[in-house]
Amino acid sequence: MNRVATCPRCKTVYELDEDDMGHLMECECGAALFACRTRSLDVFEMWCKACGNDHQVRGVDVGREIEADCGRTICVPSVLLRLPIGDRELATRANAEWQHRRGAGVGPEAHGRRPARHPSNTASTAVESKAAKHAEGGKVTGGQVTGGTRAVAYSAKPGGISLRSEGMSQIPSDNIAEHGRARELASDVGGQVRKTSPSKRHLGATLGMGAVVAFLVSAVVMFLLRVPPSQKRAKRSKATGQSVISDGKPLRNDPELQPGMVVVGDGVGLLSDNLGLSGLPATKVADAIGPDRDGGNYLLPPPTIYALPAPKKTRDRIAVQTSKSAFPSLQIAMDAAFEKYGRVQKLKEKADASGLQPDVDAYQQAIGGTIGVIEQVHQLAVAKSAKKETATTRYLLAFLYLKAGMLPEAAVMGEAVARWGELDDPSTKEAGLIALAATQELSDTHWGDAEDLGELRQMERIAKILQSRWPDDRQIDLIWMNIGYLYEAFNQPMNAVRTYENISQSSENFRTAVLASGMAEWNALRHQQAANGITIGRENWKRVKQRLAKGLRLVEKDASPLMVDHVVARLALAQIDLIGGNPEMAEEWLTVEPPALLSSIRVRENDEEESKLLVDEALARQLYEVLFQARHEQGDTEGATQAIEDLAELVGDSGEELATRRISILKSAFENLKQKDDIQEADFESAKKIFNVLVKDSSVVPTATLLWLGESWAQIGEHIHSVEQAEKSELAEEAARMAAELFDVAIKRNDFPQESLQAAQLRRIELLRRCGEVMQSLKQIEDMLANEPRVFTLQIAAAQCLQQVAVEYERSSDLLAAIEGPSGFS
Known part of the structure; x- marks a missing residue:
C-alpha cells in the first residue's frame, strides 16, 4: 500500500500511518493539512517530481502503477494531504513561513534536502505543552510537524490525551516508487449491497435542511444588501474625521x-x-x-481597497466520546445510530425551549456521544461495502460535525455525500449545503493568507458539484453570487468575475451577475493601474464597457427602480468614456433620460424629496467631478460652471x-x-x-x-x-x-x-x-x-x-x- 503523500504547497513528501487519517497536520513549510484517504475520491491531483506538475488520477486506481501525462510511471497513493484545514493559529504561521520562504527563493527542490531541525527536546516539550493545554480544555485538535522529520499527533480518548510520534515520517522524494505496490484493492464502498430495512435518516433531514438553508439565505442577503465601494470608502473616512473627494485625497x-x-x-x-x-x-x-x-x-x-474581514470567534469543538459498542449486524448498528440521533434532537428541543445551561450541556454531551457511535457504524458500513448505509452515516456525521464545531470534518463528509449520493434522496443535496456552510464558516474564522483563499476555492468545488447534479436549482445562482461577493471582500475582483460567469443566461439573476462582473473587472483594472502605474489599455476598458452596458440595459429595461448599483455602474461607464476621449458620451451617461441620474439622487436623509435615491456624499462628488470634467473638455464653460x-x-x-x-x-x-x-x-x-x-x-x-x-x-x-x-x-x-x-x-x-x-x-x-x-x-x-x-x-x-x-x-x-x-x- 502506497501511503506517500505530498504537501500541496511546498511539495515535501511524507509517509503516513493509518492513525493519521482524519487528523490535522502541519507541514514544515507551515501549511495546515488534513490527512484523508484517496480511495473515496473520484479524481484527485498527484504531484510528479519528474516533470514538476500535478496530474489528475482516479481514486479507483489506488495502489496501481499508471503512466502519467508526462510519460513517467507513478504509483497512485492511498492517502492525500489537503488544503485548507486548520485553526487560525496554524494558518497564520503557515502564511508567515510561506512568505519567508518565497522571499528567500526557496522552491520545491529545496525540500528534497534534509530540513533544518530544532533540538528534539525543544520540539517534544512544545508538543507536550500544547497537548496539555488542549487536554485542559477538553478539545480535539490535530498535530504538527516538529523536528523536520516526524509528526506528533494527539487525539482525545476516554483516558485523556495520548501522544504518538510514529506517523507522517518524511522520506526523500526520489524513493516514492519504492513505497508503492501494484496492488488492486476493492473500493471501500464497492461490492455487493446487502438488503436492509428502510432508512430512518428522515429523522433529522428537516432540521438539517432548515439550518443550512437559513445559513445560506443569510449570506445571500448580506450580498444583496452589501454597502457599495464608494459608501465604504466614505464611512472609513468619517471614522478618521476626514472627507473624501473624487481623487481619494482628504x-x-x-x-x-x-x-x-x-x-x-x-x-x-x-x-x-x-x-x-x-x-x-x-x-x-x-x-x-x-x-x-x-x-x-x-x-x-x-480603487476601493477593502479592509480584510475581521476573523470571527471560533466555536468551541464538542469533545467526541469514542464508542466501543459491539454490534452483531450492520442493521442493528444502524438502528442504534438512529436511536442516538433521535435523542439528540429531543435534547435540542428541550435546550431551545428552556435556555438553561444544564439542558445545553446535556445536549452537547449527547452530540459527542452520538458522533462516537455513528463513526463506529460508518466504519462498519464501509467495511461491508454498503453504499446506502455509508451515505446515510456520512450525512448524519456531516450534520453533527457542523453542530459540534468540527468544520473540516463536516465539509469532507458533506462533500462526499453530495458527490456520490443518490440524486432522488433529499439528504444528498442537503449534505452539499452542509459542506458549503461549514467551509464558509471556516473562511470566516480560520483564514490566514488573504492571497491564498483555499476555503473559497473549496466552496467553488462544492458549488460546481451542486450545479452539475442539480442544474435547474435556482438556489445555486445565489450560491455563486455569494462566493463572488466573498472574493471581492478579500480584494480579489478577477476571481469574483470568474465566479459570476457560472450563472447562466436563463437565470433570473443573470442581469445582476453581469453588472456585478463588469464592476468587479473594472475594479481589477484600476487595482492593476494603481499597483503598476500602467495605463488601462484600450481593449481592456472597451471589454469592460461592453459588459457594464449590457448589464445596465438588462437591469433597467424592466423599469426597475433606481438603485445604488445602477448609479455606480453609470459612473464607471462615464469614467471609461472620459478616459477614452469621449466626453460627450460621458456626459450622456449621467444626464440623459432615463434615468436622468444627477436629478434623481440626494445625499441627506432628511431631504424633502424622499423619492430620490439616497447616496453618500463621496459618490455624489465623483459623479459631478466626471460631469464637470466632461463639460470642461468640451469647452462648455457655462455647463462646467453649472x-x-x-x-x-x-x-x-x-x-x-x-x-x-x-x-x-x-x-x-x-x-x-x-x-x-x-x-x-x-x-x-x-x-x-x-x-x-x-x-x-x-x-x-x-x-x-x-x-x-x-x-x-x-x-x-x-x-x-x-x-x-x-x-x-x-x-x-x-x-x-x-x-x-x-x-x-x-x-x-x-x-x-x-x-x-x-x-x-x-x-x-x-x-x-x-x-x-x-x-x-x-x-x-x-x-x-x-x-x-x-x-x-x-x-x-x-x-x-x-x-x-x-x-x-x-x-x-x-x-x-x-x-x-x-x-x-x-
Whole structure:
C-alpha cells in the first residue's frame, strides 16, 4: 500500500500511518493539512517530481502503477494531504513561513534536502505543552510537524490525551516508487449491497435542511444588501474625521480658498516674466486637476481597497466520546445510530425551549456521544461495502460535525455525500449545503493568507458539484453570487468575475451577475493601474464597457427602480468614456433620460424629496467631478460652471474642492479670452460670472490667488487693446478696473511681502490709468513720490498720467510738466 503523500504547497513528501487519517497536520513549510484517504475520491491531483506538475488520477486506481501525462510511471497513493484545514493559529504561521520562504527563493527542490531541525527536546516539550493545554480544555485538535522529520499527533480518548510520534515520517522524494505496490484493492464502498430495512435518516433531514438553508439565505442577503465601494470608502473616512473627494485625497476642514493656501499650476510667473517687473512675487495659475494631471485629462480616483474581514470567534469543538459498542449486524448498528440521533434532537428541543445551561450541556454531551457511535457504524458500513448505509452515516456525521464545531470534518463528509449520493434522496443535496456552510464558516474564522483563499476555492468545488447534479436549482445562482461577493471582500475582483460567469443566461439573476462582473473587472483594472502605474489599455476598458452596458440595459429595461448599483455602474461607464476621449458620451451617461441620474439622487436623509435615491456624499462628488470634467473638455464653460453650482447646492458650498474647480474653469476661460482675436462679450461675461462667485468673499481668498486673478484680468485688457478692437474698449477698461481692485486688496494684506510692495503699486498705477482713473493714479504716484522722490519709474508713470490728462482735458500746463518732468501737479 502506497501511503506517500505530498504537501500541496511546498511539495515535501511524507509517509503516513493509518492513525493519521482524519487528523490535522502541519507541514514544515507551515501549511495546515488534513490527512484523508484517496480511495473515496473520484479524481484527485498527484504531484510528479519528474516533470514538476500535478496530474489528475482516479481514486479507483489506488495502489496501481499508471503512466502519467508526462510519460513517467507513478504509483497512485492511498492517502492525500489537503488544503485548507486548520485553526487560525496554524494558518497564520503557515502564511508567515510561506512568505519567508518565497522571499528567500526557496522552491520545491529545496525540500528534497534534509530540513533544518530544532533540538528534539525543544520540539517534544512544545508538543507536550500544547497537548496539555488542549487536554485542559477538553478539545480535539490535530498535530504538527516538529523536528523536520516526524509528526506528533494527539487525539482525545476516554483516558485523556495520548501522544504518538510514529506517523507522517518524511522520506526523500526520489524513493516514492519504492513505497508503492501494484496492488488492486476493492473500493471501500464497492461490492455487493446487502438488503436492509428502510432508512430512518428522515429523522433529522428537516432540521438539517432548515439550518443550512437559513445559513445560506443569510449570506445571500448580506450580498444583496452589501454597502457599495464608494459608501465604504466614505464611512472609513468619517471614522478618521476626514472627507473624501473624487481623487481619494482628504480635504482640509478649512473654508474655501484659505488665506495660507499655495496656488500652484503651470509654473509661469505671469508678472515677472511677461511684464518685466522684477519686484513682484511669482504668481502661478491654480490647477484644480492635480499635480499628476494634464488640464484636459481625467485622472481616475484610486480603487476601493477593502479592509480584510475581521476573523470571527471560533466555536468551541464538542469533545467526541469514542464508542466501543459491539454490534452483531450492520442493521442493528444502524438502528442504534438512529436511536442516538433521535435523542439528540429531543435534547435540542428541550435546550431551545428552556435556555438553561444544564439542558445545553446535556445536549452537547449527547452530540459527542452520538458522533462516537455513528463513526463506529460508518466504519462498519464501509467495511461491508454498503453504499446506502455509508451515505446515510456520512450525512448524519456531516450534520453533527457542523453542530459540534468540527468544520473540516463536516465539509469532507458533506462533500462526499453530495458527490456520490443518490440524486432522488433529499439528504444528498442537503449534505452539499452542509459542506458549503461549514467551509464558509471556516473562511470566516480560520483564514490566514488573504492571497491564498483555499476555503473559497473549496466552496467553488462544492458549488460546481451542486450545479452539475442539480442544474435547474435556482438556489445555486445565489450560491455563486455569494462566493463572488466573498472574493471581492478579500480584494480579489478577477476571481469574483470568474465566479459570476457560472450563472447562466436563463437565470433570473443573470442581469445582476453581469453588472456585478463588469464592476468587479473594472475594479481589477484600476487595482492593476494603481499597483503598476500602467495605463488601462484600450481593449481592456472597451471589454469592460461592453459588459457594464449590457448589464445596465438588462437591469433597467424592466423599469426597475433606481438603485445604488445602477448609479455606480453609470459612473464607471462615464469614467471609461472620459478616459477614452469621449466626453460627450460621458456626459450622456449621467444626464440623459432615463434615468436622468444627477436629478434623481440626494445625499441627506432628511431631504424633502424622499423619492430620490439616497447616496453618500463621496459618490455624489465623483459623479459631478466626471460631469464637470466632461463639460470642461468640451469647452462648455457655462455647463462646467453649472455642474459646480449644482454640486454646491447638493452637498453644501464649502471646502477647497469647489473653489479649485472654479479656478480650473476660470483658468480655461482666461486662456480662451487671451487667445481670441475677436473677443465676444458673452465669453467675457461668462468668465466674469465665475470670477464673481469665486471672490464674493475676498477675505478667504489667498493673496497669491488675488495677484493671479488681477494679472489675468490685466492681460485680457491688454490683449483687447493689442488687437485694436475699438468697440470692445469698454471691456478692456472693465478688465483693468477689476485687476486694479484686486491688486489694491492684495497690497493691503498683512501677509503681502514688503519687498514686492513697490512693484505691485506700480502695476496698480498703470491699471488705474488704463481703466480711465487717471486722477486716482496720479494721487497714488504723488503719495509714493512724497516718500521716495528719486524713484525714476514713478517719475515716468507720472509723466504718462500727466500726458493723458493734458490730452483728454486740453490742459497745456500738464502737458508741459509731462515733457519737462513732473515737479508737482497742477
